Amino acid sequence: TPEGACAEAVKVAIDAGYRHIDGAFIYFNEHEVGQAIQEKIAEGKMKREDIFYCGKLWCTCHPPELVRPTLERTLKLLQMDYVDLYIIELPMAFQPGESIYPLDENGKLLYYKTDLCATWEDKALEACKDAGLVKSIGVSNFNRRQLELILNKPGLKYKPVCNQVVECHPYLNQSKLLNYCREKEIIIVGYSPLGTCRDGSWWRVNVKLPPLLEDKLLNSIGKKYNKTAAQISLRYNIQRGVVVIPKSFNPQRIKENAEIFDFCLTDEEMKAIDSLHKNERYVELLMWNDHPEYPFHDDY
């Protein structure tokens, strides 16, 4: 995004009532997010403690000794002394170093030995929480087996509060993972709840799957409530206990995506939307499917 666009969108979002902001070092805009939040605090619109900021540990920073310095770099960019949530962005480690996509001489991504428990445990993420640099710790795109690795780890101090998934929407509703996480009191956070930006250059989105927001059923339910297909998709998720983090740079759509708390879908409508599930991903991450910890080979 052009310089300044992210700061502007965050300010519009805060004015529209958003308080949960989902970020990551690899979005390369944490400095803008931090600047926007500081401006809104200075305007007296809110206090730091009103904001819930989620940051992410990238794949090249899994070794335990890198976890705290990586989080500290994010804090510096944000001009904050803590983040509310810090999560392991993907369960796949890449070779540490300056490059976020480290390549060998043939242009192949350099994977790295992955030890999810070591990244989690007392000298790494758990220690960041104890040091007050983060209030809660979680994971992202972990399948059931990978969650169990952490949950069953001897000496576990803190369990993951959430598992953010790269997509959760009516066409891929994540119901099996959601049920498992409910049992374990782990919150599912849905990235791409609107079916992604459909930009094939962004993590090679599968554009063969039809656009979610053109779905007939979502649009017809929307008509009944005077809402858009986007609002119906978001409402569907929050009504089943999934946290949604829709992304928009457009002020009108930023506001629209927050106007989902003044209506309620019926049980029949929820069931009808459940039946749209296609068990196909927009974000398959196929380019990494030979990584030993590629999460999507398993059913959930």
Ligand code: A2P
């Ligand atoms: P824009 O930034 O122009 O609004 P996701 O959150 O699933 O990744 O979806 C993001 C994509 O959906 C972006 O391309 C965004 O574009 C678009 N988008 C966001 N909100 C809406 C909405 N309410 N209606 C239609 N498209 C939307």
